[in-house]
Structures are given as structure tokens and as C-alpha cells.
Amino acid sequence: MKKFDKLVLNAAGRLVPTIVNGKQEIPFQGIGKHRPSGRKYAPTIPTVLDYPEDGNKVVSSLQEALELCDLKDGMTISTHHHLRDGDLIANQIFEIANNLNVKDLVWLPSASFPCHDPLIHYLENGTINHIEGSMNGPLGRFTSEGKMKGCAVLRSHGGRFQAIQDGEVHIDIAILAAPTADPFGNGNALYGPSACGVLGYSLADYMYADRVIVVTDNLIAFPCMPMQIEGNYVDFVVKVDKIGLPEKIVSGTTQITKSPDRLLIAEMTAQFCLEAGLLKDGCSFQAGAGGTSLAVEDYFHKILLKNRWKARFCFGGSTEYMVKMLEDGSVDYILDAQAFDLEAVRSIRDNANHCDVSVFHAYNFHSKGNYAGMTDIVILGATEIDTNFNGNVVTHSDGKLLHGIGGWQNCLHAKCTIIPVPLFRDRIPVIVDEVTTLCGPGSMIDVIVTERGIAINPLRKDLIEKMTGSKLPIRDINDLKEEADAICGKPTKPRFTKEVVGIVKWVDGTVIDTLWKVED
Amino acid sequence: MGKIVSCGNHGERIRSDCHVTIELSDVKGLDIQLKSKVKSLYGDAIIAQTKEIINFFDIQNAKIQINDTGALPYVIAARIEAAIKLLIETDKEFLPDFHSDLKTPETTPRDRHRVSRLYIPGNSPGLLINAGLHHPDGIILDLEDAVAPDKKHEARFLVRNALRAVNFYGAERMVRINQIPAGLQDLDFIIPHHVNLVLIPKCETAEQIKQVNERIGIISIKHNLTQKVWLMPIIESANGVMNVEVIAGAAHNIVAMAIGLEDLTADLGIQRTHEATETFFARSMVVMACKASGIQPIDSVFSDIADMEALKENALNSKALGFVGMGCIHPRQIKVIHEAFAPAIEEIEKAKKIVIAFEYAQSLGIGVVALGTKMIDPPVVKRAHHTIELAIEMDRLDKNWRELQ
Numbered sequence: 001m002k003k004f005d006k007l008v009l010n011a012a013g014r015l016v017p018t019i020v021n022g023k024q025e026i027p028f029q030g031i032g033k034h035r036p037s038g039r040k041y042a043p044t045i046p047t048v049l050d051y052p053e054d055g056n057k058v059v060s061s062l063q064e065a066l067e068l069c070d071l072k073d074g075m076t077i078s079t080h081h082h083l084r085d086g087d088l089i090a091n092q093i094f095e096i097a098n099n100l101n102v103k104d105l106v107w108l109p110s111a112s113f114p115c116h117d118p119l120i121h122y123l124e125n126g127t128i129n130h131i132e133g134s135m136n137g138p139l140g141r142f143t144s145e146g147k148m149k150g151c152a153v154l155r156s157h158g159g160r161f162q163a164i165q166d167g168e169v170h171i172d173i174a175i176l177a178a179p180t181a182d183p184f185g186n187g188n189a190l191y192g193p194s195a196c197g198v199l200g201y202s203l204a205d206y207m208y209a210d211r212v213i214v215v216t217d218n219l220i221a222f223p224c225m226p227m228q229i230e231g232n233y234v235d236f237v238v239k240v241d242k243i244g245l246p247e248k249i250v251s252g253t254t255q256i257t258k259s260p261d262r263l264l265i266a267e268m269t270a271q272f273c274l275e276a277g278l279l280k281d282g283c284s285f286q287a288g289a290g291g292t293s294l295a296v297e298d299y300f301h302k303i304l305l306k307n308r309w310k311a312r313f314c315f316g317g318s319t320e321y322m323v324k325m326l327e328d329g330s331v332d333y334i335l336d337a338q339a340f341d342l343e344a345v346r347s348i349r350d351n352a353n354h355c356d357v358s359v360f361h362a363y364n365f366h367s368k369g370n371y372a373g374m375t376d377i378v379i380l381g382a383t384e385i386d387t388n389f390n391g392n393v394v395t396h397s398d399g400k401l402l403h404g405i406g407g408w409q410n411c412l413h414a415k416c417t418i419i420p421v422p423l424f425r426d427r428i429p430v431i432v433d434e435v436t437t438l439c440g441p442g443s444m445i446d447v448i449v450t451e452r453g454i455a456i457n458p459l460r461k462d463l464i465e466k467m468t469g470s471k472l473p474i475r476d477i478n479d480l481k482e483e484a485d486a487i488c489g490k491p492t493k494p495r496f497t498k499e500v501v502g503i504v505k506w507v508d509g510t511v512i513d514t515l516w517k518v519e520d
Numbered sequence: 521m522g523k524i525v526s527c528g529n530h531g532e533r534i535r536s537d538c539h540v541t542i543e544l545s546d547v548k549g550l551d552i553q554l555k556s557k558v559k560s561l562y563g564d565a566i567i568a569q570t571k572e573i574i575n576f577f578d579i580q581n582a583k584i585q586i587n588d589t590g591a592l593p594y595v596i597a598a599r600i601e602a603a604i605k606l607l608i609e610t611d612k613e614f615l616p617d618f619h620s621d622l623k624t625p626e627t628t629p630r631d632r633h634r635v636s637r638l639y640i641p642g643n644s645p646g647l648l649i650n651a652g653l654h655h656p657d658g659i660i661l662d663l664e665d666a667v668a669p670d671k672k673h674e675a676r677f678l679v680r681n682a683l684r685a686v687n688f689y690g691a692e693r694m695v696r697i698n699q700i701p702a703g704l705q706d707l708d709f710i711i712p713h714h715v716n717l718v719l720i721p722k723c724e725t726a727e728q729i730k731q732v733n734e735r736i737g738i739i740s741i742k743h744n745l746t747q748k749v750w751l752m753p754i755i756e757s758a759n760g761v762m763n764v765e766v767i768a769g770a771a772h773n774i775v776a777m778a779i780g781l782e783d784l785t786a787d788l789g790i791q792r793t794h795e796a797t798e799t800f801f802a803r804s805m806v807v808m809a810c811k812a813s814g815i816q817p818i819d820s821v822f823s824d825i826a827d828m829e830a831l832k833e834n835a836l837n838s839k840a841l842g843f844v845g846m847g848c849i850h851p852r853q854i855k856v857i858h859e860a861f862a863p864a865i866e867e868i869e870k871a872k873k874i875v876i877a878f879e880y881a882q883s884l885g886i887g888v889v890a891l892g893t894k895m896i897d898p899p900v901v902k903r904a905h906h907t908i909e910l911a912i913e914m915d916r917l918d919k920n921w922r923e924l925q
Contacts, residue, residue, distance in 0.1 A: 260851035261650045398560040426536045426590025426646075427558045451653050471915075486620075487649065489593055491561035 003151045004500035007514075014438055016511040017500050020151045021130065025503065028512040031441060036509065040366065041167030043210050055184040055222060057237045062089075062215060063096045065236040066173065069211040071097060074104045074129075075172035078209060080202040081111035082177070082189060082338060086248030089177045089215050089240075091115070094122040104129040106150070108169060110160060110201040111404050112136055115248065123148055132169065133160070134404020135502075143501050144400040146517035152401075152502030154394055154515070157201065157337075158363025158370070158410035159505045164204040165366045168509055174209035176202045177243040181216035182224035185234025189339075190226070190349040192218030194244040197318070197339025197348045199228040200358040206233040217243045228356060250341050256298055256321070257291030261422060261451050266292050268472060269379065269420045269449045270299030276466045278377050278416050279303055286315035286372075286411060287379040289340040292420050296379050297321050304330040315362070315375055318344040318354070326354060335371060337362060337407075363410035365508050370413060378414040382421055384435045387477050389442030389457045391419065392435035394504060397428050399436055399494030399518045401502065409507050412444040416463070423450040429484040429491060431455075431477060436494060438513040439504055453480050495519040522546070525606040527674040528599035529643070530587040536646035538591040540599045543583045544607055550574060550581070556588035569593060573600045576614050594685035595645040595678065602674035616685040618714065627748040628692050628716045630775050633657050633913060634816055635845040635861045636854045637694060641666035643675035648682050652689030654851035660694040663706050664721050672698070676709040683713040692716045694752070700728040704735050711739040715749060717775070722783065723753035724760045726770035733771055750775040752818065756783035761802045764809035776816035778847065779806045782823065792823075794830045796837065807842035821847035828856050835860030862914040863907045871907035872921065874900060 001022035010016050010027035018025050059065050079090045097105055103126050111134045120142050122128045130150025135143050143152045155163060163169040178187030179194040189196045194217055206212045212234045219239045273279035279300060287293040298321055314322050316336030320343035325331045334354045339345050348354045362371040384392040393408045395401050421430045448455045453475035456463050467474050502515035522544040530539035552570055594616045601614050637658035640651050651659045667675045695710045696719040697703035720732055736749055751774045753767050768777050781799055785792040810817035819838040822831045835846055835857050846857050873891055878901045881889040889896040911917035918924055
């Protein structure tokens with residue numbers, strides 16, 4: 001099986017392989033150009049005859065469940081990331097596979113975290129062939145250094161759903177941690193010691209996997225309601241002592257930044273949204289859980305309160321700051337695919353207007369519409385933006401893979417995409433000539449807010465017109481880049497070999513860019 | 521083995537700085553070892569810069585270790601030069617180019633607004649580069665209390681380079697030197713490098729002002745400098761308070777006088793409170809002395825950076841007492857202070873009426889003006905003009921307010 005082969009230039013001008021891990025890939029055709037046809041992928045047909053009539057699907061251990069699922073070489077194993085850095089399950093799966101001498105597995109997580117660094121051992125010894133998902137921190141470095149046997153595939157949250165739904169990825173076994181579950185396999189994340197609020201990233205996994213294992217540390221009598229995982233899709237249930245470490249499930253990033261510079265950027269972002277008429281009564285927005293995004297959200301909140309406006313909906317991941325808005329009437333609804341802190345978990349459990357949604361509703365290319373496109377403002381991050389407004393979220397300027405895409409690409413479909421970023425981090429410029437890795441085409445990125453000025457995409461003539469006469473420092477993106485270079489010096493480009501170590505998918509499943517092995 | 525010297529900072533929490541160790545060596549040539557978080561982007565540039573500086577100081581053989589956490593070029597240069605000057609005696613200076621906004625040295629207006637002045641520790645480059653973006657009226661690079669005694673040497677080079685290379689985005693360029701007499705040496709590192717104002721801490725006598733001005737005079741002659749450097753003595757002791765009048769009038773280039781309440785309360789042996797009633801007398805003395813000498817009275821910093829409500833209260837009290845500005849130790853304090861010191865709507869409306877009435881009277885050739893039943897004399901008109909200027913500068917009033925009447 002060839003790791004990569006037959007490189008071509010795609011519609012974005014990036015050199016990409018058309019064979020990856022032995023499979024045919026379609027190069028990026030341009031935004032909205034690729035339209036898959038045919039019927040969606042379907043898993044094998046089960047019958048109730050194969051399942052216990054009393055509904056008790058509990059088996060004694062994860063190993064037993066995996067063996068009953070006929071775990072074997074080359075299978076694709078999926079997990080969700082709702083337990084974030086507190087996840088204790090993914091590592092166990094591959095430890096068991098290793099013990100069973102199973103090789104060349106593909107891991108399909110919805111995201112990876114530092115707690116998954118031990119999997120490097122199983123990548124090195126051949127238990128795992130490659131990862132399709134996100135590779136953060138040491139896993140990213142491992143990938144960039146060309147040490148992964150197979151080729152990494154990076155997808156957005158929506159792209160993962162798309163790939164599962166159109167059959168690009170076939171999940172053999174989905175292993176889904178559930179903070180509470182019953183013996184039938186119904187599960188939710190509202191209760192239990194590892195409660196994480198929602199399980200929005202597990203929907204495609206349990207609907208489309210051949211086999212589904214629910215793992216819980218809070219097994220309750222049937223029925224487990226509400227059911228965020230539907231037991232009718234589940235093969236086996238496993239009770240373990242702990243599925244996660246609660247202190248690490250609650251993300252460490254859900255605090256408003258204390259940095260005066262980041263606060264300044266956030267304040268400028270909120271002021272921009274106000275002056276551009278984006279932030280108004282009845283509007284909708286999404287901001288991530290990073291310190292700057294939360295600060296933007298906090299400024300939004302103050303503006304809504306001051307003007308006695310009410311947003312119609314906020315799009316999660318949710319945090320205590322979003323919950324405050326819901327509870328004081330600044331927003332009607334939170335639509336939420338992941339909860340970042342305990343306040344958010346409490347809110348989704350107790351407040352009917354804090355609603356559990358999934359990637360299917362928000363981001364999926366094969367859905368009949370996406371919530372992301374209906375959202376007025378999204379606030380996103382980036383490691384690099386180039387002077388054509390193209391964005392990179394996966395590699396750093398040194399060329400090493402350090403982050404996943406998350407919902408970033410999907411959110412670019414919102415009505416206005418705003419990226420608040422420092423002009424440089426320490427000495428590393430964020431605005432560059434050309435992004436190291438193309439994750440999002442510049443035509444979909446509307447505004448860059450830095451501490452030294454705000455650049456509006458020339459395509460957004462409406463925004464440029466609205467901001468005429470504003471006291472905010474509206475500047476050409478090339479001027480901002482020149483200022484960054486004047487302060488930091490012009491950086492040298494990262495040096496790559498010609499070896500492909502990964503690909504970055506666009507939301508429609510085509511290959512938008514290539515991850516290259518970095519030189520030693 | 522030769523003498524080994526080190527300058528700069530490194531460690532887990534240090535960013536945008538570098539730590540340089542140099543050892544003059546018997547082995548021919550330069551051995552430069554670089555550890556840097558930006559090595560793939562700037563490794564070659566850092567090595568080239570290091571060689572340039574080492575060559576500038578005619579060092580042929582040395583072992584140099586640089587541990588870099590993303591320092592900007594002016595910081596790297598300061599750290600290397602500071603280390604070199606612990607090894608060799610030389611008058612040479614490796615000076616970064618002036619920032620493009622600073623090609624022409626300018627004296628700031630004597631009576632420009634100094635509502636907020638932001639203290640930045642003189643040895644912390646991470647906080648320096650963006651200070652001006654928060655739009656304080658002045659940025660103080662602090663060589664005194666914010667710098668540990670063993671870091672005073674290297675901080676001077678960093679402050680010097682920052683004065684030359686960093687964009688202050690229109691903020692007045694200030695440096696707090698060390699207490700006299702040690703602070704006199706600091707002047708050599710700042711006067712030729714476009715400093716606008718020097719803060720003299722723990723000032724107690726007119727003699728200290730005289731010593732500062734003598735040193736500035738010598739440096740100015742040596743470097744052919746023509747621009748004026750303003751002084752702002754800080755009163756921080758009982759002795760200083762009792763001498764405020766003499767200090768305020770000690771030199772023509774004193775434009776403002778500040779009070780430092782942390783040291784003053786320590787000197788008095790009392791606790792500093794948010795309400796600051798314990799220093800009411802001292803603060804009033806400073807205000808009186810300043811007003812009598814025609815200079816700006818500036819209040820102390822407010823040290824609780826988390827309590828913006830208390831800061832606002834404190835700033836409003838300062839304004840009511842006659843102070844025209846305050847110090848800030850965190851950028852988020854600037855906006856609160858500006859809002860507190862900005863003229864209130866009623867003040868602006870009153871000032872507008874006074875100015876219009878005065879201008880109307882002048883156009884009729886009338887010397888004495890009345891507004892309602894009150895006579896308007898020149899000091900009232902001057903204050904009204906000042907209120908209008910401040911309101912325009914602080915976005916409380918459109919500069920074309922006459923047309924909008």
C-alpha cells in the first residue's frame with residue numbers, strides 16, 4: 001500500500017497526492033465545485049435476533065468487547081473527543097490491540113489531546129498505521145518528522161462526518177465513552193463523575209460504524225434518558241472504573257485572557273462587529289473557547305446588555321460565559337456540540353434553551369443545510385494568515401503540525417468570519433506572504449483583527465463601506481505584514497523534504513493541501 | 521578558562537527575551553551555540569547578528585551561548601552588548617537604528633496632557649513592544665523599583681535600545697531613573713536616545729534636580745542635542761513632601777511632579793488604603809506646589825489591578841483634589857483613568873458657553889464678560905479652553921464643535 005503517490009496541483013495551486021494510503025483521493029476543485037453523487041454509505045444490516053432480548057449488552061471488559069467485535073489487522077477504530085485531555089479510553093484500546101498483536105489499525109478520533117501522546121509507542125511498533133483526525137503536540141511533531149507509517153489525514157469536524165457518510169471512511173468499530181449509560185447502550189453526558197455535557201461528535205460514529213461499543217463508568221438501570229447515544233445502534237456495553245479524569249475533561253482554556261494585548265484585540269473585534277452592524281438585536285454568533293475568543297464574547301455580552309439587544313442564538317462549544325448570556329436573557333438559545341466547563345454541563349442539563357446539537361446539524365457537507373452558514377459572526381483563531389487572507393490552523397511557521405482543524409473550516413461558511421490574532425507571537429509573524437499549509441481559502445475569511453490594525457478582505461466591499469470613517473485602525477493587510485516584518489525581521493521559510501506525511505481535506509472531502517516532512 | 525558573564529533572562533515563563541553567556545576564549549574563532557524557539561525562522565539571522573556585534577567590539581575568540589525565547593533583534597543586541605561590557609572596557613556602543621517614526625528628535629509640548637503614564641519594567645522586553653498600543657499619554661521605562669539590583673546593568677542597555685527601536689505610537693517617551701546619585705549614570709543611556717521626560721524618584725531636594733540637569737547638559741553638549749528633556753520629580757518621603765515647593769520650582773524643565781504613595785506610606789509607617797485619606801495632606805501639598813509653580817500635579821499609581829471600580833473611585837477623587845493624571849501599572853487601567861479624568865458633560869457644556877461668550881465679547885471689543893450673573897475673568901477662560909482641548913483629545917467633544925453648535 002503506497003503511503004502517497006501521483007502528486008498534482010489542485011485548484012488552489014497546492015501540490016497534493018491523488019493516492020493516499022493506497023486509496024484514490026480527489027484534489028481540491030475550488031469552493032463548491034465538488035459534488036459527490038450516488039447514495040450515502042450504509043453499515044451492514046443488523047437484526048434484533050443477534051442481540052439479547054432482555055436488552056442487556058454488558059460484557060465484562062473492553063478487551064472482551066473488542067474481541068467480540070472481531071478486532072483484526074487494518075481495521076478503523078473511531079473515538080470521540082468529548083473527554084478532551086482527560087480521556088482514559090483511547091489509549092486502552094490500542095494497549096489491548098497491542099496485547100492481542102493486532103497491527104496496522106487506523107485511529108479515527110474526532111480530535112486528539114496531549115493525553116494521547118502515549119499512542120506514539122503504538123504508532124512506532126506498528127499497532128497503529130496512521131491517524132485520521134487531528135494530531136496535536138507531540139503526535140503532530142511525530143507526524144511532521146515522517147515517523148508515522150501511513151499518511152495522516154486531517155479533516156474538519158464536518159469533514160469527518162462527510163467522510164463517514166459518503167463512505168470515504170469506513171468505521172469498523174466505534175468505541176464511545178459515555179459518562180452515563182444503561183445496559184442497552186443508551187448513553188448521555190449529563191450525569192456521572194465524567195459528565196461532559198454533550199456527545200455531539202459521536203453521532204456519525206454510532207450511526208455508521210459496523211460495530212459500536214459504549215464504555216461507561218456510570219452504568220445505570222434502563223432507561224438512560226435523555227439518550228445522546230441511542231442504544232439501538234450499540235453492540236456492547238462495558239463498565240469500567242473511570243472513563244476520564246474530570247479535572248482534565250473541563251478544558252483548561254475556558255478562561256478569558258488576562259493579557260492586555262489580547263484583551264485589546266478582543267475589544268477591537270467587538271467594536272468592529274458593532275460598527276459594521278454585525279452585532280445587533282436578533283443576531284447569532286459563535287466564538288471558541290480560547291482566551292481571546294472568550295474575551296470577544298464577553299465584550300459582545302456587554303454590548304448586548306448596554307443596548308438591550310438579544311441574540312437569537314449562540315453556537316457552542318459552550319462555556320460559563322455563554323451560559324451567563326443565556327441566563328440573563330442576552331441570548332435566546334445556545335446550540336451546542338460540546339461543553340467546555342462545568343457551568344456549561346449544568347446549563348445543558350437544566351436549561352431547555354441550551355440545546356444539544358451535533359456536527360450533522362452544524363457542519364456536515366452532506367446535510368441539507370448547515371447551521372454554520374446561518375450564523376452571523378464567527379470568531380476563529382489561526383496560526384498563519386497570508387496576504388491573500390488564506391488561513392492555516394494546523395501547522396506552525398516552522399512547518400510542524402501542531403493542531404487539528406476542528407470546526408474551523410466549517411465555520412468559514414458563516415456570514416462573517418473574523419480572526420482576531422496578534423500580529424506576531426513572540427517573534428513569529430502571524431501574517432505572512434503565503435501560508436505554510438492552506439486550510440481555508442482567503443475568499444472565505446473576511447476580517448483579520450490584530451493589535452496593530454484591522455484588515456478587511458477586499459472582497460467584502462460592504463464591510464469596507466460600513467467601516468469608512470471608523471476610528472478603528474482599518475489597514476491594508478500588506479501594511480500589517482510589512483509592520484510585522486519591520487519589527488520581527490523577515491523569517492526564513494521552513495525547509496521540507498519531498499516526503500508527504502499527511503493531507504488536509506477540505507469540507508467536501510477533496511485534498512486542499514499536503515503536509516510535508518520537515519528537514520532535520 | 522576565561523571569565524564567564526551572563527545577561528538576560530530565560531526560564532519556563534520567560535518569553536520574548538534571551539539569555540546570553542559569553543566567555544572569552546583562548547581557542548581561535550567564535551563558537552556560537554544557539555537554542556531558540558524561533559530557530560527555524562530566525563536561527564541564521566540571530567547567528568549573523570551575534571557575529572556582527574561581536575566583531576563590532578573587536579572580539580576575536582569567544583564562546584557564546586544564546587538561549588532565546590523569541591527576542592526581537594533590539595533585545596538580542598542589548599543582551600549581547602550588556603554581556604560584552606561586563607568583559608571588556610570600551611566606549612563603543614552598538615546602537616540599533618532609530619525607529620522610522622523617530623528620525624527627527626522632537627521636544628514634546630511642555631503642557632501636553634499627561635493623564636495616564638504607564639510603567640513598564642525596564643528589563644522585561646515582553647511587555648515593552650506593545651505598550652504604546654494601549655494609548656497611554658506616556659510610557660515609563662522603569663529602571664528603578666521594577667528592576668532587581670543585579671539586573672540594573674543589563675536593563676540600561678535594553679531601555680536604551682527600546683528608546684531607539686520601539687514605536688511608542690505617540691506616547692510621551694519617559695524613563696524613571698534610579699534614585700540620585702545612582703540614577704545619574706542612567707542618564708548616559710537615555711538622554712541621547714530620544715527620551716522626552718525623566719522621572720526622578722524619591723526626590724527630596726532641589727540639589728538633586730540640579731545634579732540631573734548638569735548631567736543632561738554635559739551629555740547634550742557631547743552629543744550635540746538640541747531637544748529639551750522634561751523632568752518629573754516624584755515625591756515619596758516626608759522630607760520630599762516638606763520640600764515640594766522648592767522642588768517644584770527648582771528648574772525650568774520641570775513640567776510635572778508626581779507623588780508615590782507606596783514609598784510615602786512606608787516612610788510614614790502607615791497603611792495605604794483605597795480611600796487614601798491618610799495621604800490627603802501630602803497629596804494636597806503636591807497639588808498646591810505644582811499649581812503655584814505652573815506645573816502638572818500627577819497622582820500615584822493604584823496598585824490593585826483587579827479592582828477597576830476602586831481605581832475609578834480613586835481617580836475621581838484625584839481629579840477632585842486637583843491632580844491632572846495618574847500612574848498606571850497595567851494597560852487596562854488606562855481607559856478607566858482617562859474616563860475618570862475626562863471632563864464631565866456638564867463641565868464641557870459650561871466651558872463651551874464660557875469660550876463662546878468670551879469670543880463674542882472680544883469681537884465686540886468688550887473687555888469684561890459676564891455669563892449669567894457671573895463675571896468671566898481670564899483664568900476662567902483659560903480653564904475653559906483647557907477643558908475643551910481635553911474633551912476633544914479624549915473623544916468627548918467633536919473638534920468642530922463650534923460648527924455643530
